[in-house]
Amino acid sequence: MGGPVTLTWTDWQAIAVPLVLALGAVAVLLVDSFWKSASAELRHTVVTLLTSVVILFGLVFVWARRDDFMPAFCRPAVEGPAQCSLVFEPLTAGLWAVLLIGGLGVVGLSAYRLLAADVPIGEYHFLLLSALTGATVLAGARDLATLVIALEVVSLPSFAMVALRRDRRGSEGAMKAFLVSVLSTAVMLFGISYLYGVTGSLYLSTIANRLNGLDPDLARVAFAAGLFVIVGFGFKIAAVPFHAWLPDTYVGAPIEVTTFLAVVSKSAGVAGLLVLVTSGIAPDGSQLRTVIAILAAVTMTVGNLAALRQVEAVRLLAWSSIGQVGFLLAPLAVDNAQAVVGYLAAYVVVTLGAFGAVAVVQRHRPAGLLTDYRGMVRSEPGLAASLIFFLVVLAGLPPGLAGLFTKFAAFQAVIDGHLGWLAIVMALNVMIGLAVYLRWIAELFRLPADAPFSVDIETPAVTMISLCTAVAAVLSVLPSIMFALAT
Amino acid sequence: MNAVLLAILVLPLLAAGALWSIPAAIGDRLAAAYGSVISGLVLIGSVLLWPQNGGWFAYGPQDLPETQIDVAWIPSLGVRFHLGVDSISVPLIVLTALLTFLCCLYSLKITPRIGRTRSLIALLLVIETGVIGTFSALDLVLFFVCFEIVLIPMWLVIDIWGDHHDAAGRKRAANTFVLMTVFGSALMLLGFLLVQRVAGTLDIVELTSSPVAGGHGIPLVAALLIAIGLAVKVPLWPLHIWLPDAHAKAPTVGSVLLAGVLLKLGTYGMIRILVPVLPDATATIAPYLGAFSTVAIVAGSLACLAQTDVKRLIAYSSVGHMGFIGLGISTLSPAGLRGALFANIAHGLITGLLFFLAGAIKDRHDTSDLRTIGRALYARLPRIAALLTFACLASLGLPGLAGFWGEMLVLLGAYNPAPWLPRTTFLVFMVIAGLGTVLTAAYFLRLVRNLCQGDPAENPPAAFAVDLSRIELVTWAPLITLTVLLGLWPGLLLQQWVAL
Numbered sequence: 001m002g003g004p005v006t007l008t009w010t011d012w013q014a015i016a017v018p019l020v021l022a023l024g025a026v027a028v029l030l031v032d033s034f035w036k037s038a039s040a041e042l043r044h045t046v047v048t049l050l051t052s053v054v055i056l057f058g059l060v061f062v063w064a065r066r067d068d069f070m071p072a073f074c075r076p077a078v079e080g081p082a083q084c085s086l087v088f089e090p091l092t093a094g095l096w097a098v099l100l101i102g103g104l105g106v107v108g109l110s111a112y113r114l115l116a117a118d119v120p121i122g123e124y125h126f127l128l129l130s131a132l133t134g135a136t137v138l139a140g141a142r143d144l145a146t147l148v149i150a151l152e153v154v155s156l157p158s159f160a161m162v163a164l165r166r167d168r169r170g171s172e173g174a175m176k177a178f179l180v181s182v183l184s185t186a187v188m189l190f191g192i193s194y195l196y197g198v199t200g201s202l203y204l205s206t207i208a209n210r211l212n213g214l215d216p217d218l219a220r221v222a223f224a225a226g227l228f229v230i231v232g233f234g235f236k237i238a239a240v241p242f243h244a245w246l247p248d249t250y251v252g253a254p255i256e257v258t259t260f261l262a263v264v265s266k267s268a269g270v271a272g273l274l275v276l277v278t279s280g281i282a283p284d285g286s287q288l289r290t291v292i293a294i295l296a297a298v299t300m301t302v303g304n305l306a307a308l309r310q311v312e313a314v315r316l317l318a319w320s321s322i323g324q325v326g327f328l329l330a331p332l333a334v335d336n337a338q339a340v341v342g343y344l345a346a347y348v349v350v351t352l353g354a355f356g357a358v359a360v361v362q363r364h365r366p367a368g369l370l371t372d373y374r375g376m377v378r379s380e381p382g383l384a385a386s387l388i389f390f391l392v393v394l395a396g397l398p399p400g401l402a403g404l405f406t407k408f409a410a411f412q413a414v415i416d417g418h419l420g421w422l423a424i425v426m427a428l429n430v431m432i433g434l435a436v437y438l439r440w441i442a443e444l445f446r447l448p449a450d451a452p453f454s455v456d457i458e459t460p461a462v463t464m465i466s467l468c469t470a471v472a473a474v475l476s477v478l479p480s481i482m483f484a485l486a487t
Numbered sequence: 488m489n490a491v492l493l494a495i496l497v498l499p500l501l502a503a504g505a506l507w508s509i510p511a512a513i514g515d516r517l518a519a520a521y522g523s524v525i526s527g528l529v530l531i532g533s534v535l536l537w538p539q540n541g542g543w544f545a546y547g548p549q550d551l552p553e554t555q556i557d558v559a560w561i562p563s564l565g566v567r568f569h570l571g572v573d574s575i576s577v578p579l580i581v582l583t584a585l586l587t588f589l590c591c592l593y594s595l596k597i598t599p600r601i602g603r604t605r606s607l608i609a610l611l612l613v614i615e616t617g618v619i620g621t622f623s624a625l626d627l628v629l630f631f632v633c634f635e636i637v638l639i640p641m642w643l644v645i646d647i648w649g650d651h652h653d654a655a656g657r658k659r660a661a662n663t664f665v666l667m668t669v670f671g672s673a674l675m676l677l678g679f680l681l682v683q684r685v686a687g688t689l690d691i692v693e694l695t696s697s698p699v700a701g702g703h704g705i706p707l708v709a710a711l712l713i714a715i716g717l718a719v720k721v722p723l724w725p726l727h728i729w730l731p732d733a734h735a736k737a738p739t740v741g742s743v744l745l746a747g748v749l750l751k752l753g754t755y756g757m758i759r760i761l762v763p764v765l766p767d768a769t770a771t772i773a774p775y776l777g778a779f780s781t782v783a784i785v786a787g788s789l790a791c792l793a794q795t796d797v798k799r800l801i802a803y804s805s806v807g808h809m810g811f812i813g814l815g816i817s818t819l820s821p822a823g824l825r826g827a828l829f830a831n832i833a834h835g836l837i838t839g840l841l842f843f844l845a846g847a848i849k850d851r852h853d854t855s856d857l858r859t860i861g862r863a864l865y866a867r868l869p870r871i872a873a874l875l876t877f878a879c880l881a882s883l884g885l886p887g888l889a890g891f892w893g894e895m896l897v898l899l900g901a902y903n904p905a906p907w908l909p910r911t912t913f914l915v916f917m918v919i920a921g922l923g924t925v926l927t928a929a930y931f932l933r934l935v936r937n938l939c940q941g942d943p944a945e946n947p948p949a950a951f952a953v954d955l956s957r958i959e960l961v962t963w964a965p966l967i968t969l970t971v972l973l974g975l976w977p978g979l980l981l982q983q984w985v986a987l
Contacts (some may be wrong), residue, residue, distance in 0.1 A: 263906040322958040338563065377606075378511065397669070398617070406675070408628065409564055415680040420708075425679075427673035431666050438642065438665065442658070445647060447603065 006084060012242035014070035014088040017058040017096060018136045021046045024054030025129035032122020037332065044112040046122050051125045055104045055132070059097065066093040072140075074224045074301045083203035086140045091278065094341040095139035095271045098348050103132045105352035105468065110256045110357065111460035118256055119164050122264035127157035127164075130261065142279060144192045144202045144229075148185070151236065155181045158261060162253040173252025180245040184235030191228025198222045203454035208280025215411050226281055230273070230295070237269035237325050237368060239295050240302040250318035255362055256316045258314060260353040262321050263348050271327050284335070292333035299423040300326025304432040313440070314370050320436055321351070321392065321427065330426060331410045334417030338410040343485035344400040346475060350390040353468030357387040360461050361453055370440055375449025384444050391437040393472055396430060409483065440479035490534060491555050492570060495584070496619055499525060499612035506609045514605030515832040519598070522591035522608035522623035532585040533619075538575050554694075555625065559866035565689050569626040571687040573760065575828060576622045582835045583622065586747045587615040589962045593843070596899050596958040597850065598736040599648040601699040603922035608649055614744060621752050622966065627679040627689040627760070634720075634752060636670055641745065643924040648738040652854075660732035667729045668718055676718025681709035682764060695763040702767035710768035713761055714776060720753030720822055723776075724783035727806045731790075734802035735855070739846025742798065746805050747839035751831050754812045758824060762816065770819060770905070774912050778900070781916045781923075783810030788926035792933065797848060798855045800934060802840045804882060807927060808834045814920055818913060823900020825984050832891025832980060835971060836900070837890055840878045840966040845944075847871055847959060848938075857934075862941030872939040874963065879931040881970050884924055888974035890982075894924065902919050 029046055035043060054205055065088070106128065114119065134153025141147040160183070196202055197208040200217050231242065238246040249259045273292075282288035294356035303322030310316040325346055331339035340417035358368070360383060363374045376384035392398030396407040406428065414423045475482055502525040506514060555571030574579065592610055598604050617636030624630035642665040649657030683689050685706060686699050699706050719726045734742050761769050787807030794800035808830065815827030848864075848871065849855040864872035881888040884895075901917035904910060973979065 153496075182701060249850060322591075392639065397639055401632065403560060404632065404635065405566075406565070408566075410681070412564060412675060412680055415677065415684060420677075423677050426668060428676060430673045432671040434669050435662065435666055438662065441639075442646060447601075480561045480563060482559065487563070 004405070008073060008075045008480075010072040010074065011070040012072070013065070014072040014086060017061050018133045018140075020054055020057055021133040021136060022130050024051065025126050025133065028129060029122050029126040032120075032125075032340045035073070037177070040117075043168065044115075044183070045123050047125050048107060048111055051103060051107050051129060053130065053312050055100050055107065055335050058100045058136070058442040062093045062096045062100065064386075066371065072116040077203070077206055079114065079250075080205065083143070083201075083206050085143045086137065087142050088140055091274075091337050092140045092487050093342070094487075095267075095274070095344075096136050097485055098341065098344050099132065099135045099139060099264060099267055099271065099306055101130065101345075102267055102348045102352065103135075103234065104462065105348070106256060106263060108460065108467070109259055109352065109356045111413040113327055113458050114163065114359065114460055115256055116254050118166075124148075124161065124164060128159045129263060129407050131161075131260070131268075132159040135271070138268050139271040139273060139275065140273070143196065144204070144207075147275070148188060148192065151268075152185065152273055154265060155185075155236065158265050161235055161257045161260060164250055164257065165254050169252040170254070171252075174220075174247035176245045177249045180209075180235055180242075183443055184232045184242070186320045187228050187235070187457075188232025189191045189224045191232065194221055194225035195229070195356075197226065198205045204276070204279035204281060208283065211281070211283070223287055223295075225391060227291060229276065229281075230288065230291060233269055233273045236265055237273065238322055239325055239329060240299040240322065243299070243303070243322050246322065247315055247318045249316050251312070255314065255355060255359045259352060262317070262351050262355065266349060267344055268322065270325070270332070273329075273331055274337060274340050278337055289333050289335075292329055293419055293422050296326050296329035297422055299329060299421055300429045301425065301432070303427050304436055307436040308439075309473075311370055311372055313361070313373070314368055316436065316440065317351075317354060317372065320433065322392065323433055323436070324428065327407065327410055327426065330419075330422055332414035333422070334413050334419060336409075336413035336417070337486045338483050339406070341408040342409050342479075342482035345482045345485055346406045347471070348394060348401070349468055349475065350393040350400075351470050353386060353472065354390040354394070356461060356468065357383055357390065360455075360457055360465075365453065370443050372453060373440065373443045374446050375452035378447060379449070379452035379454040380457075382462075383465065386465050388441055388444060389469055389472060393476070395434045395437040397434060399476065400472070402472050402479060402482065406448060406482065411443055490985050491532045492534050492572060492623060493556060495529045495536075495580075496570070496616055496623070499587075499619075503609040503612040503616075506605055506612070509605065511603075511605055513973070515602060517607040518605040519591055519594040522597045522612060522745055523588065523595065525612060526584065526588040526591045527960070528580070529615065529619075530588045532593065533577070533581045534663040536572055536580065547894060554754055554762055556626075560629075560762060562626075565683065566628045566872070567626045567690060567764070568629060569619070569690060569692070570620075570629070571625045571692070572623050572656065572726045576755070578828075578832050578980060578983065579878045580619050580620045581718065581753060581930050582751075582832055583615060583712070585744065585965065586743060586839050587611055589839070589965065590743055594740060594960065595957065600651050601648055605755040607738075608887070611740065611744065614644075614749075615638045618748050620753065622755060625681065625691045625830035626693060627694075627752075630658040630691070630756070631672065631676050631679060634675075634756075635669070637749060638668055640751065641665070641741070644741040645733060648741065649736040653677060653736065657736040658847060660729075660736040663729045664733040666895075668688055669727070671716040671719030671726070673716070674712045678709040678712030678716065680710065681705055684710070691760065691764070691815055695983070698764055698766050702771040706765050706768040707771055710761060710765040713745070713765070714772060717753040717756040717761065718813075720756070721750060721809050721813060722753070722806065723779050724806065724810065725779075727787075730806060731799050733804045733806070734842070738745070739842060739849075742802075742842040742846065743839045745841055746751045746802070748834040749751070750800070750805060750809055751835060754816065754827060754831055754874045755810065757813075757816050758827065762819065762824070764950045770907055771904075773819055773908055777814050777916050777923050779914060780810045780817060780849045781918035781919045782815065784920050785926065788923050788930060791930040792926070796855050796858050796859070797845045797857055797934070797938070798842070799896065800857075801838065801845055804927070804930070805842075807923060808838070808882070810923070811920065814894075814916060815900055818897075818900035819908060820900045820903060820909045822896050822903065824892050825981060826900055828894025829896060829977065829980055830890075830986060833889035833893045833970075836969050836973070837881045838965050840874075840963060840970070841882060841980075842961070842978030843963055843966075844875045844878055846870065848875075862937060862939075863943040864939040865947070866943030868954050874955070876935050877987040879935050881974070883931045886974075889977075890976060
């Protein structure tokens with residue numbers, strides 16, 4: 001016998017959701033390709049329904065098993081408890097819920113007559129579900145190889161989605177995102193190879209254990225390696241200074257795809273980084289946390305300051321989403337999963353709503369300038385009220401209590417983590433962020449307008465935006481829902 | 488009483504929502520009457536809350552506020568929905584309800600030129616909810632939330648209904664106001680979180696009965712952050728730079744609420760949170776607070792002497808008066824605190840009246856520039872000029888009117904500050920502040936001389952020189968009556984705070 005017995009075991013339920021999402025992706029593609037006889041509307045509806053059912057299955061599963069612990073692809077470790085490649089635990093449940101809700105929202109906003117007619121729906125939903133598969137795996141991943149592969153499964157469909165419209169702006173945006181992503185993957189793999197070299201393992205738990213007992217020289221190497229991994233993630237979530245690709249990509253893509261990038265893709269990146277931090281790659285007191293904290297401060301400041309100068313709605317949302325990532329990184333730097341997931345939940349809901357509202361306006365006024373929104377409180381009171389609510393939540397001021405309390409939780413995490421300087425930077429950014437959103441809100445309120453925006457809004461858009469408003473309102477009154485996600 | 492408290496908090500908010508759901512055409516016509524009814528009900532409710540005895544605020548360990556609502560809100564963050572009122576908060580709540588009611592009443596006849604009365608009234612009601620919520624919050628986070636509710640509505644009031652001659656100016660004023668306040672309140676929140684880290688709770692009642700000890704280290708940082716955050720709102724020199732523009736550009740009802748009520752949120756926060764929760768740290772920063780307040784008194788008065796715009800002048804006079812309140816708080820003595828509380832109410836009444844009068848003069852001349860308005864108001868608008876003189880005298884602290892008692896008690900407090908404070912320093916403050924009252928008298932008398940007196944022959948009457956209208960009389964009468972009443976019978980309020 002002699003050597004160790006290699007023995008792996010898996011709780012298959014842990015991978016039920018990614019598996020169903022992947023099968024759903026294939027099914028959607030097949031339905032669309034082999035059922036050309038049906039009308040576009042029928043095919044679109046069926047594909048949308050199929051995709052929604054698959055995602056809803058995931059949500060129901062997450063809800064039913066939210067308190068469970070289910071490991072997959074495990075093997076005994078040399079030291080400590082068994083090491084697993086994928087784990088479903090309460091934190092995973094929270095992240096999956098956020099990701100799936102984001103995905104479902106994007107599907108709803110891509111309903112028939114909302115999605116541009118030249119976007120092939122089969123491919124679109126296939127890519128969306130594939131990316132969601134990657135995102136769910138990423139949030140459950142517990143070894144570096146799974147992490148990288150899952151991240152690629154999120155990223156590759158995203159570029160394809162950006163380029164789906166096949167015009168020049170789309171291709172340019174996709175190309176930029178693709179090149180940056182390849183670069184970031186290379187950087188990350190480089191870091192991972194060093195981490196493996198230093199610790200001899202790819203499992204996060206084992207790496208975390210062995211990092212403690214490292215001798216100082218190797219610890220320096222491990223720090224550099226961790227830095228590379230974080231930089232890799234920094235590209236994916238567009239943390240400053242790795243953000244340059246984001247605004248052009250957001251503007252170039254069809255707006256539904258932009259929504260997807262801002263909601264699912266970004267949340268997946270944050271989830272991956274959160275997994276890394278909570279599993280102990282950057283333990284308390286490590287310099288990596290300081291790096292993340294600095295990244296947070298720079299990201300929110302640059303994002304908000306740049307957003308202050310934008311005159312196009314999508315560009316403003318693009319830059320302000322960079323600012324929001326900064327706020328997400330702040331509690332992440334002190335390993336406060338509850339604050340991160342809560343923030344992510346509020347961000348996802350209102351970003352869906354805001355992009356949904358922008359899509360409505362942009363379908364009729366393609367320029368997408370902030371001035372297009374002038375006087376909307378009178379001409380489109382419902383849409384304007386919703387949009388104002390979403391923006392106020394993003395700014396974190398009443399009546400957007402969902403945003404206020406998630407920002408509060410972030411502040412609390414940072415103060416408890418003894419990062420006073422970061423808290424001051426965050427306070428400054430609350431002010432700058434408010435200035436960003438107030439410019440837009442002021443346009444909505446400005447009367448009288450020359451040609452106020454007023455159209456017959458498509459029913460699915462009305463439904464989705466109302467739904468987002470309702471959810472954001474509920475989260476504002478009962479914020480504890482958001483913070484219960486990760487515990 | 489709990490039901491009343493909840494009702495006066497929720498009613499304006501729901502009423503505002505209902506108002507927005509009415510079509511604009513009908514809403515604009517009905518809004519002012521509707522707003523008057525709602526805010527009238529709130530006023531009645533707030534008077535019902537008036538405490539029968541000394542109230543809770545005894546700084547004592549066991550006393551609890553008589554009226555309170557306490558339910559868990561976000562357990563994982565330690566946030567509770569805890570409301571309660573006592574003899575410190577109720578007078579301010581009544582003041583808020585009164586001024587909102589008068590603003591709605593005033594809007595029955597007199598509204599900003601741009602119209603959109605429906606939204607204006609709805610926003611006033613939202614502001615009322617926010618302010619009453621702040622005055623009754625007994626949880627630090629709830630206090631913070633209510634503190635912030637006011638911001639966006641007030642920003643809109645200034646930005647939309649502000650000075651119609653100067654679109655860029657009112658936009659800048661509104662933005663400066665909201666951004667400075669939001670930064671201040673974010674700093675204040677950091678202070679609250681530091682308190683929570685040390686004391687493990689956010690509940691003001693618990694924190695008052697077992698305060699955070701220690702005058703240095705984290706409690707000091709917390710006290711500094713909270714003090715700076717509240718000082719932006721007060722506003723204390725040199726953080727007052729948002730105030731003159733905001734007051735001058737806001738519409739009349741906006742200025743009245745801004746000066747009469749919103750500024751009190753800052754001083755109330757100091758008395759409710761800073762002094763009882765962080766007593767040692769507050770004692771450490773009290774001399775600096777007193778120094779800045781004294782500078783505010785002098786700087787505000789000197790700035791007033793240089794003003795040529797009647798609304799800016801009254802705005803700067805608020806800086807001086809709020810400086811007195813800050814000085815009173817910084818003495819940490821019973822007399823000083825009582826003076827500060829009294830001056831809070833008196834300033835709300837008198838400055839509310841002054842801004843109503845300034846608005847009336849501005850509406851009649853379509854400018855608030857003193858040089859354009861000309862002189863001899865006694866001849867052209869005798870009743871309004873007489874009321875202006877009355878309000879100026881009340882504001883400069885004429886004995887027998889409400890403005891006198893607060894500032895006298897503050898000076899008394901500075902003469903005899905809390906024993907652990909450096910007395911000599913406060914004596915100096917007292918002397919300088921006394922000098923400030925002389926300056927206050929100087930600029931108000933200058934205002935009266937430049938505006939009201941003069942030869943009527945040299946100053947042609949304005950086109951629409953209608954003297955006091957009926958709605959103005961009705962709106963201002965309560966303020967005038969209360970100014971006289973509190974001046975003659977200060978005990979009405981002071982006896983509420985004997986336990987202090």
